Amino acid sequence: MDKTTLLAIISGMEPADLRLYYPDGDQEGFWRKVRESPLYAEEVAEIRAEGERLRTQPVPELTYALFSIFGRTGSRLEYERVYFERRRMLNTYVFLALLEPAEAEPVERLQEILWAICNEYTWCLPAHLGESGIAGTIDLFSAETGFALSEIHCLLGERLPPLLRLRIRQEVGKRLFEPYLTGGPYFWETAEHNWSAVCAGSIGCAALLLASEPSQLADILLKVERSLGYYLKGFGEDGACLEGLGYWNYGFGYFVYYADLADKRSRGRISWFREEKVRNIAKFQQTCFLGGELVANFSDSQPVGQVYLGLSHYVAARFPEVEAPPVSLRAAYTEDHCSRWAPALRNLLWKDTKQAHTEWAMDSYYLPDAQWLLSRCRQGNSTFGFAAKGGHNDEPHNHNDLGQFIIAADGNAYVSDLGSGEYTAGYFGAMRYSYDCNGSQGHSVPIIDGQFQTAGPEAYAVVLEASAGKEKDVLQLDLTQAYRYSGLERFTRSFEWHKEGPVSLTLSDEFSFKEAPGKLVERIVTLCPAVPGEGMVVLKGPDGRDLQIIYDEGLLQPEISEHTFSDHYGAKKTWYGVDFQARACAESVRYTFEFQFSLS
Structure with missing residues (x-):
């Protein structure tokens, strides 16, 4: 696909508004259903419990002492615990604001964590910063953060103060769009594994939501589409994720999040779901469970796994041969220690409440x-x-x-x-x-x-x-x-x-x-x-x-x-x-x- 073709598609795109997330754009109605329906009771209880846990806690500081530990000792956990706790605060306050639109406190707390994240020295993890320092560096977590802020900007809209909305647009532009288009090339642009899907997919989603200038959006999508081609190249035709179930959830998840937004905004003219290999990758999850939560955890994979119900139900609806998972395997709200926003949101948005499978097929x-x-x-x-x-x-x-x-x-x-x-x-x-x-x-x-x-x-x-x-x-x-x-x-x-x-x-x-x-x-x-x-x-x-x-x-x-x-x-x-x-x-x-x- 060339830029001329993309510009023609962009000229006819759907607006970047709530209809991308709710069929009729009725955000309030959806969250009322989540709040009141027993079919979402477990998820809502988990979110509320996190809200209570965080209620008296200030936004934790990402200090120089924490930042420097990796460079001095090679240990990642100390800085990352605080970094991910900030993302847990971000997610929780957004969900509480959506669940309780009449309550002022969640939005007030959300404003503080949004401002704190916009003030972070870098959205990257220290372990991912090269010798050149932070200038222009884009890693998994900086890309995810930009995507999260762009989506929150769309969902909360005018409930956020104008200054904060402006700050989000400026920071995403400065930390993602500008270096992506003028810096690099980044190693992950041609990586045949999860980095290409997460980094490029997140930037593509952020651009689909925030980029207002057609030429800039076209330039970004050209690069994103190319990187996603490399991501798919890392799979054989059998669709196996050699990095294991956790990285299937991660890399393929962000691939799907981008593919969904691109498909909706472009009215189906940008659609990865027609690719046969994508269909085969979507089937991988159902192959690797060995009973209960135990998975075939070759490579850097955890021995037990939970499923993202939103992602799972979405691909099962897209592809008839994909099995919906047993509901007992649902990943709890707190299961992701990285507190990623995109799957947490879609676990609610994409949950199919009519699915009630109790066991994978024996095969x-x-x-x-x-x-x-x-x-x-x-x-x-x-x-x-x-x-x-x-x-x-x-x-x-x-x-x-x-x-x-x-x-x-x-x-x-x-x-x-x-x-x-x-x-x-x-x-x-x-x-x-x-x-x-x-x-x-x-x-x-x-x-x-x-x-x-x-x-x-x-x-x-x-x-x-x-x-x-x-x-x-x-x-x-x-x-x-x-x-x-x-x-x-x-x-x-x-x-x-x-x-x-x-x-x-x-x-x-x-x-x-x-x-x-x-x-x-x-x-x-x-x-x-x-x-x-x-x-x-x-x-x-x-x-x-x-x-x-x-x-x-x-x-x-x-x-x-x-x-x-x-x-x-x-x-x-x-x-x-x-x-x-x-x-x-x-x-x-x-x-x-x-x-x-x-x-x-």
């Missing part, structure tokens, strides 16, 4: 581009989950995890993926793979003569067989390239997930070496206490259900080790390595494990 999926196999199956009153992956070790938010797998029952992981650790400077630096959650030492994959998997695109899996069937699912991988052990000639890993009869997994690893290695360890990672038994190791799960790992005592000897890591929120967590050590290494060997559930 298995093979995603060929990602090389992921995912399964949910039910026996009796229990739901069992399995996930395994190939791929390569240069994926977005990469972990060295070729051949990694997860086994779950009733929403509890027995063989686990540690998922995302605490984000620090080192976590994204040269020491990344020294962190257990990132390096292969913290995954259920072999350790060959003390060597872990290597990082980079040259470390990849080759799929030899993959099928998702009624009775069993199969994934067989050649993982020879995952290691740089000179004596390794071939390593294949096979999974057979049995869904008929007792649910179980058969794992087979076959090695060929030029000469026998000095040591070979088959590691299984778990958060469950592990107890050795005769011919088995038992992973002790909750509710009396255990997982037995049955092995050949003549070939392998188990050793159980205890480790700790800092999770995404900085909390110390314990994990166990069940290391099956080869009793006598050989040039060619095959190890087979049976994973079987039992009740103790």
Whole structure:
């Protein structure tokens, strides 16, 4: 699309007003319904509870001492806790103002937090500022902030004082529009992951709401549309989000928020929803839940996930093959520790109160581009989950995890993926793979003569067989390239997930070496206490259900080790390595494990 075409579209655009959010423009009627209907009672109660918590608290200061911590120590949490608390205040006071239009207090408090955010030294996080400092820098959170203020400007309108509305327009122009058009290029403009969708999508939304000059709007949308093309390029045709469910919510969410506003304002002439790949990405969420809140949390993903009902219901309405999620998985208002405005608003605006699903469909999926196999199956009153992956070790938010797998029952992981650790400077630096959650030492994959998997695109899996069937699912991988052990000639890993009869997994690893290695360890990672038994190791799960790992005592000897890591929120967590050590290494060997559930 060129500028001339865009200018023609812009000339016929719908106004940037409340009709973009409410079919008839009746904002007061919508919020009256939310306030009075029992179908929104939980959401309203959560918002009101936050309002009470914040009521006596002043706007917290973003001090120099906080700002400088990352540069001095690499720690992000101290500054970000305060930054995100300010965004929680912003969101809460807007919602209270919309829910209670006759009340003066929420608007008065909103004015103070809006002014404070406009006064911030930068809307960026310190961790995202480069050597050049803040001038012209646009990161995820500065773009999100500009989008949020633009939307609040539209929704609150004349309920905000003229000076504050002017300040919002000036700050968004100065911090987003001007550097976007005259600075850069920013790395995220061509990024094939969530940054391009969040940054470009947020700027595009802000421009659709605030940019009054057609030429400026056209210039911004040209760049935004190009970046969103790069975002989609990061997906295979299977629609898998290699960064996991959390980043699907995040990146694809902001893609949809922009696509929706662009579609509405342009009267359908700018529409990403006609893209087949977008349809496939929209289906990803329903594939990755393994029972309850547990998800296939490969890469920097959390082990449990909630759904954004607004986003979920929107894409389910757009695409018939997309499943609406179980309502029990609804993300609470306080669930997002970053307090992002855009999804919080749409969780109310886009909620389909007629949807009342209680469980995902039981199904298995093979995603060929990602090389992921995912399964949910039910026996009796229990739901069992399995996930395994190939791929390569240069994926977005990469972990060295070729051949990694997860086994779950009733929403509890027995063989686990540690998922995302605490984000620090080192976590994204040269020491990344020294962190257990990132390096292969913290995954259920072999350790060959003390060597872990290597990082980079040259470390990849080759799929030899993959099928998702009624009775069993199969994934067989050649993982020879995952290691740089000179004596390794071939390593294949096979999974057979049995869904008929007792649910179980058969794992087979076959090695060929030029000469026998000095040591070979088959590691299984778990958060469950592990107890050795005769011919088995038992992973002790909750509710009396255990997982037995049955092995050949003549070939392998188990050793159980205890480790700790800092999770995404900085909390110390314990994990166990069940290391099956080869009793006598050989040039060619095959190890087979049976994973079987039992009740103790």
